[in-house]
Amino acid sequence: MAKAVIILSGGMDSATLLYDMKAKGLEIIAVSFDYGQRHSKELKCAAALCEKLNVEHKIIDLSVLHEIAPSVLTKNELPIPDGEYNEDDIKLMAVPNRNMVMIALATSYAISIGAHYIAYGAHADDHALYADCTPKFVRAMEKAVEACDYAGIKLLVPYLYMTKGEIAKVGLSLGVDYSLTWSCYKGGDLACGKCATCIERLEAFTFAGSKDPIEYEEDIEESLEDFEPSRRGELE
Amino acid sequence: MAKAVIILSGGMDSATLLYDMKAKGLEIIAVSFDYGQRHSKELKCAAALCEKLNVEHKIIDLSVLHEIAPSVLTKNELPIPDGEYNEDDIKLMAVPNRNMVMIALATSYAISIGAHYIAYGAHADDHALYADCTPKFVRAMEKAVEACDYAGIKLLVPYLYMTKGEIAKVGLSLGVDYSLTWSCYKGGDLACGKCATCIERLEAFTFAGSKDPIEYEEDIEESLEDFEPSRRGELE
Numbered sequence: 001m002a003k004a005v006i007i008l009s010g011g012m013d014s015a016t017l018l019y020d021m022k023a024k025g026l027e028i029i030a031v032s033f034d035y036g037q038r039h040s041k042e043l044k045c046a047a048a049l050c051e052k053l054n055v056e057h058k059i060i061d062l063s064v065l066h067e068i069a070p071s072v073l074t075k076n077e078l079p080i081p082d083g084e085y086n087e088d089d090i091k092l093m094a095v096p097n098r099n100m101v102m103i104a105l106a107t108s109y110a111i112s113i114g115a116h117y118i119a120y121g122a123h124a125d126d127h128a129l130y131a132d133c134t135p136k137f138v139r140a141m142e143k144a145v146e147a148c149d150y151a152g153i154k155l156l157v158p159y160l161y162m163t164k165g166e167i168a169k170v171g172l173s174l175g176v177d178y179s180l181t182w183s184c185y186k187g188g189d190l191a192c193g194k195c196a197t198c199i200e201r202l203e204a205f206t207f208a209g210s211k212d213p214i215e216y217e218e219d220i221e222e223s224l225e226d227f228e229p230s231r232r233g234e235l236e
Numbered sequence: 237m238a239k240a241v242i243i244l245s246g247g248m249d250s251a252t253l254l255y256d257m258k259a260k261g262l263e264i265i266a267v268s269f270d271y272g273q274r275h276s277k278e279l280k281c282a283a284a285l286c287e288k289l290n291v292e293h294k295i296i297d298l299s300v301l302h303e304i305a306p307s308v309l310t311k312n313e314l315p316i317p318d319g320e321y322n323e324d325d326i327k328l329m330a331v332p333n334r335n336m337v338m339i340a341l342a343t344s345y346a347i348s349i350g351a352h353y354i355a356y357g358a359h360a361d362d363h364a365l366y367a368d369c370t371p372k373f374v375r376a377m378e379k380a381v382e383a384c385d386y387a388g389i390k391l392l393v394p395y396l397y398m399t400k401g402e403i404a405k406v407g408l409s410l411g412v413d414y415s416l417t418w419s420c421y422k423g424g425d426l427a428c429g430k431c432a433t434c435i436e437r438l439e440a441f442t443f444a445g446s447k448d449p450i451e452y453e454e455d456i457e458e459s460l461e462d463f464e465p466s467r468r469g470e471l472e
Contacts (some may be wrong), residue, residue, distance in 0.1 A: 096347035111332035140379035
């Protein structure tokens with residue numbers, strides 16, 4: 001059976017990927033990265049998803065990334081901005097070159113266990129936000145991964161041209177348990193419903209014609225209404 | 237002044253690169269990786285080179301690579317093979333995808349400090365030995381590094397088509413202090429003179445018409461004579 005290492009953050013997209021690849025009959029090993037993210041709840045979600053699907057799960061310590069390239073996601077003293085993504089906030093929140101680091105380490109691991117594929121869940125909504133989710137980056141990484149070892153391991157990025165809402169649709173059809181996923185960048189017990197990732201998540205469920213099963217700190221309907229005008233403006 | 241992050245192992249090639257880039261007038265920050273290599277003497281050499289050239293030096297902890305993809309270079313219980321490189325030994329010695337991991341982390345660091353370039357010393361003699369030193373791999377990584385961030389950072393691999401002997405020639409002309417470099421894969425106080433890296437190093441000095449300034453465990457002339465016949469055979 002072909003073996004695939006999946007980069008599983010514990011968010012919606014990689015959770016969908018996990019179910020998706022498993023449904024395709026691959027032997028799956030999930031890897032998650034602990035880079036000191038304050039939203040460490042996503043790591044617990046990743047573990048819970050793997051337990052539910054009976055998939056082997058490896059957490060790789062990546063605290064070195066925090067040390068060499070600190071970001072607001074790992075520095076507790078800085079506040080996470082509220083509201084939709086904007087350029088300045090992205091710069092604050094982006095962990096520089098995080099995806100290359102994660103793909104590189106997942107590939108090392110995949111080679112050492114004789115896997116055939118590495119899969120990760122970059123998608124179209126991320127293109128404008130993060131350089132390391134763009135097709136240009138992904139295409140170069142596909143070639144680099146294939147060339148890094150004589151075994152010719154392959155990088156799979158099946159959602160590269162799908163939106164988060166479209167991924168949610170796929171996930172709902174596959175029965176993904178989204179109650180075991182986490183998106184909020186803040187470190188609270190409940191999702192804040194106000195940060196950019198929360199808003200993006202809620203919009204994906206709306207697009208997929210469904211309701212987010214996780215609990216939020218405040219009334220989401222109200223929160224979505226608050227953001228409606230500016231979001232509309234930015235999307236047009 | 238343009239700023240460059242150099243991946244400095246403490247071996248001959250990256251030491252030459254360090255002198256070379258510094259001679260070109262760039263502001264240099266050297267990074268070395270501690271991945272639990274038993275030849276940790278190379279890290280001390282890297283530090284000594286930086287001190288000598290008055291260059292900032294950062295050691296990045298990469299023990300995670302040892303944990304996820306153990307190799308004979310990091311496992312003390314396994315012996316380092318003697319003699320020239322052969323396919324089985326390479327497989328034992330190669331840390332899977334090590335170069336991608338190091339380039340990825342060096343790039344994260346470079347972005348976080350606003351550097352313009354990342355440089356590393358892959359060369360032509362490594363092409364046949366390590367997939368992650370081939371032009372195919374390097375060309376893909378150049379594209380990936382440029383695309384990973386909107387600042388458009390560049391990967392420089394100036395020795396990609398040069399042999400180790402040719403690099404040594406450049407280094408000797410630049411006055412590289414090769415007594416502060418280390419190649420031997422074994423963890424001894426003196427270089428063994430018998431492992432594949434020692435032989436390759438000695439051949440580079442012979443090619444460059446010079447003598448290796450470091451001390452060896454045994455008489456090198458004799459050691460080189462021993463290997464001459466088989467080496468000749470393999471190179472022809």
